[in-house]
Amino acid sequence: MKIALKDGHSTDTKAGDTAGTALSSLGVSGPDVLAAKVDGAVVDLSRPLAGGVLIEPLRFDSAEGREVYRHSSTHIMAQAVKELFPSAQLTIGPALDDSFYYDFAFERPFTPEDLEKIEARAADIIQRNLPITRREFSKQEAIDFFTSRGEQYKVELIQGFPDHEPITAYTQGDFVDLCRGPHLPTTGHVGALKLLNIAGAYWRGDERNPMLQRIYGTSFPTRAEVDAYLARLEEIKRRDHRKVGKELDLISIQDDIGPGLVLWHPKGAAVRLLIENFWREQHIRDGYNLVYSPHTARLDLWKTSGHLDYYRENMFPPMKLEGSEYQLKPMNCPYHIMIYQSHLRSYRDLPIRYGELGTVYRYERTGVLHGLMRVRGFTQDDAHLFCRPDQMEVEVSRVLDFTFFVLQTFGFTEFEVFLSTRPKESVGGDEHWTLATSALEAALKGRRIAFQLDPGGGAFYGPKIDIKIKDALGRSWQCSTVQVDFNNPERFDLSYIGEDGKAHRPIMIHRALMGSIERFFGILIEHYGGAFPTWLAPVQAVVINITDQQQDYVSAVVAQLKAAGFRAEADLRNEKIGFKIREAEKAKVPFMLVAGNREVQNGTLSVRGRSGATLGTMTVTEIVNLLQSELKHTQRELQHTH
Numbered sequence: 001m002k003i004a005l006k007d008g009h010s011t012d013t014k015a016g017d018t019a020g021t022a023l024s025s026l027g028v029s030g031p032d033v034l035a036a037k038v039d040g041a042v043v044d045l046s047r048p049l050a051g052g053v054l055i056e057p058l059r060f061d062s063a064e065g066r067e068v069y070r071h072s073s074t075h076i077m078a079q080a081v082k083e084l085f086p087s088a089q090l091t092i093g094p095a096l097d098d099s100f101y102y103d104f105a106f107e108r109p110f111t112p113e114d115l116e117k118i119e120a121r122a123a124d125i126i127q128r129n130l131p132i133t134r135r136e137f138s139k140q141e142a143i144d145f146f147t148s149r150g151e152q153y154k155v156e157l158i159q160g161f162p163d164h165e166p167i168t169a170y171t172q173g174d175f176v177d178l179c180r181g182p183h184l185p186t187t188g189h190v191g192a193l194k195l196l197n198i199a200g201a202y203w204r205g206d207e208r209n210p211m212l213q214r215i216y217g218t219s220f221p222t223r224a225e226v227d228a229y230l231a232r233l234e235e236i237k238r239r240d241h242r243k244v245g246k247e248l249d250l251i252s253i254q255d256d257i258g259p260g261l262v263l264w265h266p267k268g269a270a271v272r273l274l275i276e277n278f279w280r281e282q283h284i285r286d287g288y289n290l291v292y293s294p295h296t297a298r299l300d301l302w303k304t305s306g307h308l309d310y311y312r313e314n315m316f317p318p319m320k321l322e323g324s325e326y327q328l329k330p331m332n333c334p335y336h337i338m339i340y341q342s343h344l345r346s347y348r349d350l351p352i353r354y355g356e357l358g359t360v361y362r363y364e365r366t367g368v369l370h371g372l373m374r375v376r377g378f379t380q381d382d383a384h385l386f387c388r389p390d391q392m393e394v395e396v397s398r399v400l401d402f403t404f405f406v407l408q409t410f411g412f413t414e415f416e417v418f419l420s421t422r423p424k425e426s427v428g429g430d431e432h433w434t435l436a437t438s439a440l441e442a443a444l445k446g447r448r449i450a451f452q453l454d455p456g457g458g459a460f461y462g463p464k465i466d467i468k469i470k471d472a473l474g475r476s477w478q479c480s481t482v483q484v485d486f487n488n489p490e491r492f493d494l495s496y497i498g499e500d501g502k503a504h505r506p507i508m509i510h511r512a513l514m515g516s517i518e519r520f521f522g523i524l525i526e527h528y529g530g531a532f533p534t535w536l537a538p539v540q541a542v543v544i545n546i547t548d549q550q551q552d553y554v555s556a557v558v559a560q561l562k563a564a565g566f567r568a569e570a571d572l573r574n575e576k577i578g579f580k581i582r583e584a585e586k587a588k589v590p591f592m593l594v595a596g597n598r599e600v601q602n603g604t605l606s607v608r609g610r611s612g613a614t615l616g617t618m619t620v621t622e623i624v625n626l627l628q629s630e631l632k633h634t635q636r637e638l639q640h641t642h
Helices: 019-025 063-084 112-128 139-148 152-159 223-239 241-247 266-285 299-305 333-341 389-409 430-446 487-491 517-528 548-563 577-586 597-602 620-641
Strands: 002-004 010-012 035-038 041-043 053-058 100-105 133-137 167-172 175-178 192-202 211-220 296-298 319-321 324-328 352-361 377-387 415-420 452-454 464-470 476-485 507-512 541-545 568-571 591-595 604-609 614-619
Touching: 019 035, 019 053, 035 063, 041 063, 053 063, 063 100, 063 112, 063 167, 063 175, 063 192, 063 211, 112 192, 112 211, 133 139, 139 152, 139 167, 139 175, 152 175, 192 223, 211 223, 223 241, 223 517, 241 517, 266 352, 266 389, 266 517, 296 299, 299 324, 299 333, 299 487, 333 352, 333 377, 333 487, 377 389, 377 517, 389 430, 389 464, 389 476, 389 507, 415 430, 430 464, 430 476, 476 487, 476 517, 487 507, 541 548, 541 577, 548 568, 548 591, 548 597, 548 620, 568 577, 577 591, 591 597, 591 620, 597 604, 604 620, 614 620
Parallel strands: 002 053, 415 452, 541 568, 541 591
Antiparallel strands: 002 010, 035 041, 035 053, 100 211, 133 167, 167 175, 192 211, 296 324, 319 324, 352 377, 377 507, 415 464, 464 476, 476 507, 591 604, 604 614
């Protein structure tokens, strides 16, 4: 049979030859080849080939190769645990983007000392260079095998599998784990492995189930790469928005208020106001009508929208009032629909664009709450567009332009874009899905935006475009989404009068640029490490006196800066100048303006940047010009881009 690489190089091989043998015959071999992709499916190098195929080697530089690498690392760690603690029961252990974990059931908590022993034993297993082999069981054979080994969690998993499909496991030495694979050829293919921490996790993510112990780790081909990753983790900890938010007095989440409910302190509120004002100004400029909606509505509204059917577990319990039930809103969509429905619409009225910074409430489980990134009450930068089918591509194109403009304004320049298509569970006919998907794809291609397909990843009511941003540490964050909706116009019987005088169904487009103000702010904090660009900084300049003799001068300078439109504060505390400068640097204030007797006499200030750079002595007018120059770039971008 014939096999070929993507570059067209091909050769003949015998039926039953392995993927590794086939690659070798094509001149592709070496310890850096981890697995293979055969006709789009990732397989072990030891997997026999069944027919003529397109084959591709997988190395650590590919996402699939890294997943195989870290999945095998997970098994190495699990083997180490079983060798040291034979009574520990195996559950599940997936690979993550740059790490992995495995959950264990054990009679006592693992300690840091245990973690050191496990890591040392894992290194030993790597040194043994054990072959990793695949084997198949029938369902009953698998149940009997893992029952004999006392692995009751594995047995529970197997019992949920289809009856007549083969079940696979992987063996390395005496260790056997239920697994679909694929895996590395040997344990020795892992270069360096590091265990990170221990956390708790409920079996199958259900708080009613037993609590397990989750061990996190990572692995790379070299120790240097592990060290670089650990340094990156330390930088992530340093930038953690919860830590920085407390240090800079931006936000807090307090038990007396409730988990997942955010208090915005004055400085955090100042940044939020800047974000919101920018959002409102740009939406008005882009042809949106701003609306407001209440925080609750009669339960019947959520029945009509389908949220009670599809979203009930994420909603707060309803409230009874005057014989009716009211529901805290988890979404803004139904309100915008009702505003659309309040008038008879003509084809000439469309498109209609409604925008709202609307606060919504969702019952997120306590275990998944995470600072600003996962909360129970948050403000969506929401918009809903109502358009004719022939307007859909143009409207999506406008939204894409608007999205990138907003994200770039806040300092994000790297993006990943995904087009998500029809899932198995969906509403609407093939015609609607084809029309909408084609419009989204045409909009992306028309803007020359590179994108990846996410087959089956669309919402049940329509396809969507998701945009992920990359922060300063290279992490991806899902923020922006554009979703086409056939369902709600049908549920609410929306219509417009066409040129033919007949009623027609509009297309509804859901759109968020930032996702939510809370989460976006959290991302901004970590992206900048709290050192916001001057236009976003809650305090742009702090004016500092050296002695009490300069108090009046400092107060006058602050008044001048405020009158010029800048956010300035005075630090008149009876502290040493060095201390006050360090405090301002810790607060990430862009500029420190110091006044001593000489500066008072000359009508100047000594100017320092937050990086510690001395910028010289300047008059107030020169300082105003300096601050304005810091803002000109942003203003120029706004004018040029939008």
